[in-house]
Amino acid sequence: MTTTLAVDCMGGDHGPRVTLVACRQFLDRHPEARLLLVGAPEQLAGLQHPRARIVAATEVVAMDDAVEVALRKKKDSSMRIAIQQVKQGDAQAAVSAGNTGALMALARYLLKTLDGIDRPAIASPLPNAKGGATTVLDLGANVDCTEQHLLQFAVMGSALVSALTGNPTPSVGLLNIGEEVIKGSEVIKKAGELLRSAGNAGDLNFFGNVEGNDIFKGTADIVVCDGFVGNVALKTSEGLASMIGGFLREEFSRNPLTKLAAIVAYPILTAFKKRVDYRRYNGAALLGLRGLVFKSHGSADEFAFEQALNRAYDAARNNLLDRVEARIAHARPLLVGPTADPQPLEAAHIE
Amino acid sequence: MTTTLAVDCMGGDHGPRVTLVACRQFLDRHPEARLLLVGAPEQLAGLQHPRARIVAATEVVAMDDAVEVALRKKKDSSMRIAIQQVKQGDAQAAVSAGNTGALMALARYLLKTLDGIDRPAIASPLPNAKGGATTVLDLGANVDCTEQHLLQFAVMGSALVSALTGNPTPSVGLLNIGEEVIKGSEVIKKAGELLRSAGNAGDLNFFGNVEGNDIFKGTADIVVCDGFVGNVALKTSEGLASMIGGFLREEFSRNPLTKLAAIVAYPILTAFKKRVDYRRYNGAALLGLRGLVFKSHGSADEFAFEQALNRAYDAARNNLLDRVEARIAHARPLLVGPTADPQPLEAAHIE
Incomplete structure (x- = not known):
């Protein structure tokens, strides 16, 4: 066709x-x-x-x-x-x-x-140290997400990655913070329980909590987060990559000697640049x-x-669309429908 | 003394x-x-x-x-x-x-x-493209922060940076998301108003909203955010820096020829490494x-x-401690005091 x-x-x-x-x-x-x-x-x-x-x-x-x-x-x-x-x-x-x-x-x-989705999300792949890509969502379409929204993102992200990579059970990590004083906000704690239930029900392959560094480590295929957090993580990375690139360029063009070294190192720097080239990962899905x-x-x-x-x-x-729909239908018992406000928490726990 | x-x-x-x-x-x-x-x-x-x-x-x-x-x-x-x-x-x-x-x-x-502080925060400098450092807080001590907490962070961060750099009016940016669908969460919108008032009252030098990339750009001297967001931004940056460093090392040690180039480029790579050396920025303040x-x-x-x-x-x-106290006293009319803490820390239970 x-x-x-x-x-x-x-x-x-x-x-x-x-x-x-x-x-x-x-x-x-x-x-x-x-x-x-x-x-x-x-x-x-x-x-x-x-x-x-x-x-x-x-x-x-x-x-x-x-x-x-x-x-x-x-x-x-x-x-x-x-x-x-x-x-x-x-x-x-x-x-x-x-x-x-x-x-x-x-x-x-x-x-x-x-049906079953309250808020569309923006999902994009980011390069990871394993040579693959980590798909992160939401990247900024939604703020103040509830645990239900995060579950929906997890289900949709799984459909996206399975459509694009052929892996039927990509792993999903929930973005959280680590060893610090309090582990995770209230919403994240509840989302963790919900994603675990979804994992047990076979709706997704839940890896567990991940931290910011796991995005680029490639710990999980998909990282789910509130759009505010995802957007900050994405833009912070862009800022850091740009700073590092700038420093590298500056050091190699400091004087005639370093410029000469740059010529010698040119093929290496080119190969390096290709590996961290953001352009290769262009194309975010609105899910x-x-x-x-x-x-x-x-x-x-x-x-x-x-x-x-x-x-x-x-x-x-x-057939990404069919895949998303099928996965949502399957996860139905855990998705409380398009009213999800921070309130109906108990309803969410209906196994 | x-x-x-x-x-x-x-x-x-x-x-x-x-x-x-x-x-x-x-x-x-x-x-x-x-x-x-x-x-x-x-x-x-x-x-x-x-x-x-x-x-x-x-x-x-x-x-x-x-x-x-x-x-x-x-x-x-x-x-x-x-x-x-x-x-x-x-x-x-x-x-x-x-x-x-x-x-x-x-x-x-x-x-x-x-007095006047509900929650201590963790503040740390990160290197920026201007060759200086951007101080970010909170980096993970507090999640689910209210606009009042963010104001307190701004006041304390200003005291810290002025004590360490001598700049009496360091600029404060509020971490937000940009052009995307919804600009900022409810808390961030309220925090923006509060910080603006504090700026107008002369309690701090409020720059306005900044985005993730501004941390490494060095747009503002201080970037204020919820501890969940700050922790994710910090760890994501660590992950990216480590991935980029790994790629660079790999490319330079791929074969005898690239290793030779690495020798030629060694002084440049060393200078570069020094500029992005996170060790230079070690030492987070508990404020x-x-x-x-x-x-x-x-x-x-x-x-x-x-x-x-x-x-x-x-x-x-x-005299960081005196500075923090003085700034808090000055900002008093805007700080509503140690009530309305939705989520007491573990330590609070002890007393």
């Missing part, structure tokens, strides 16, 4: 200049894939391809547009029309490098959440919706945007 | 083997400092110095001892006796590389918290107590432990 992606070609910091190049590469590499190129036709005319079709959209959601503007004002935005293609069944997944808040709000509004939506980093270049297309394509081909 | 530190010489992964070497170095470098070496006399006899005196303690809090054990069973532990020296006024600060939970609980039990206590990393080597001694010494010499 052909898989079609709807691409918001106007989104991101660079728009068609980057997205079209990535789309062409993607089409070349996937002879069965089809693309719907969504945006201003005159700006997309550069990509003529038998398996690509332009879908016109007259507006663009700007990177700094408020969610309200994307939802209520720009009703013909490329972002919205791309998601609309998924809703209509004309595409199996949408990809956008636009404003995360607007993308999540539009996706939620147009596609609605799946919990009745349709697949993937978010590329706004500043993605051609290479990075193509990775986001690849991830969306793999997820769609491997 | 002479400044005396009480050193828990038995704590940490290595005990006297590391702490005594660091103590001797410290005494050599600070001709006016005095040390109380706390621990088993026969193990401390190796360090004979006119400005060092042994204070006997028959027990040791193990790294994996429960808080309860440290508080109720081992009443003659080196950790406890070291803090006791501060309480008695025989030392101006205590330093230990032992178990964080036990140290915080003992310090809180023996010294009590300052909010009626006495100064500093925590060294458990795995600290001689160099790292000496840094913790240096930080404790600088803090004591620069």
Whole structure:
């Protein structure tokens, strides 16, 4: 069966200049894939391809547009029309490098959440020391999460990783803090119990608690956390990686001698850079919706945007949506439904 | 005036083997400092110095001892006796590389918290891209913090940084998440208002919200956050730094050719390593107590432990305790006092 992606070609910091190049590469590499190129036709005319079709959209959601503007004002935005293609069944997944808040709000509004899911989550892989990737969610769509939300993230994350890697039982770690005075907040303690029950019921492969360093160690395949915590962990890592990279560059370009050493070390530094290259892991999944939506980093270049297309394509081909639904149905007895407030705690313990 | 530190010489992964070497170095470098070496006399006899005196303690809090054990069973532990020296006024600060939970609980039990402070916090500097350090608190002593706690952390962090750097108005950032769907949790929104008020009242220099990447960018001198979030950010950074270091080592030792390049690049790699050496930043302050206590990393080597001694010494010499008290008194109208603590610490049960 052909898989079609709807691409918001106007989104991101660079728009068609980057997205079209990535789309062409993607089409070349996937002879069965089809693309719907969504945006201003005159700006997309550069990509003529038998398996690509332009879908016109007259507006663009700007990177700094408020969610309200994307939802209520720009009703013909490329972002919205791309998601609309998924809703209509004309595409199996949408990809956008636009404003995360607007993308999540539009996706939620147009596609609605799946039964049993209160809040969609953002999941992204991060490289780990084992040479693989650790998928972390939520990365910022939800704050003040309850234990029920964390369970939903665990179930959805398992579906995502099994669709993308083929591993039917990826392990799930619950992000917690370690030896310090108090181990975990109230919500985390309750979430631990809930995830353990889900593990015992065969709904997921619960590893147990993990700490921040385990993300990059690769201790568990999936790390589940509140979106506030996940977002801080992600951005802190970006900040540290950028500082370390900057220091390394500075030291190697300090004087003619160190520059010479840099030339000698060039192949090594290149290999090193490749291993920690964030671009390879571009493409976050918006999970919990009745349709697949993937978010590329706004500043993605051609290479990075193509990775986001690849991830969306793999997820769609491997029926991520069905997998999420099946796993949620299976975990049903533990999911208390879309009312989950911090209150109905006892209800959650119904085995 | 002479400044005396009480050193828990038995704590940490290595005990006297590391702490005594660091103590001797410290005494050599600070001709006016005095040390109380706390621990088993026969193990401390190796360090004979006119400005060092042994204070006997028959027990040791193990790294994996429960808080309860440290508080109720081992009443003659080196950790406890070291803090006791501060309480008695025989030392101006205590330093230990032992178990964080036990140290915080003992310090809180023996010294009590300052008026206006509900919860002591753990503050530590992290290197930043500007070549300085960003002080982050809380790093794990408190979870489920309220906006009042975050304000207290901001006030205490300001006192710490001004005592250690001489900058009377260090800037304070509130750790938040950025452009994503929902900006900040309920507590963070309220904390933002409170910190703004404190800034307007001249109690602190409030920079505004910062994100995870700002910690290593050095956007603000101090970053304030819930202990759960801070602990995750810290450990995630440790994990990433360790992964990057591992990759770099692997690439440079891949084959004879890369090993040759490593020799050429050795001075550069050494300079680089020095810049990101976390040991230079060893020595976390336990803030909010009626006495100064500093925590060294458990795995600290001689160099790292000496840094913790240096930080404790600088803090004591620069009257950190008076500064914290003065700042709290000044911010009094905004601090609602030691009520509304949703979750008393273990230590609180003792009293």
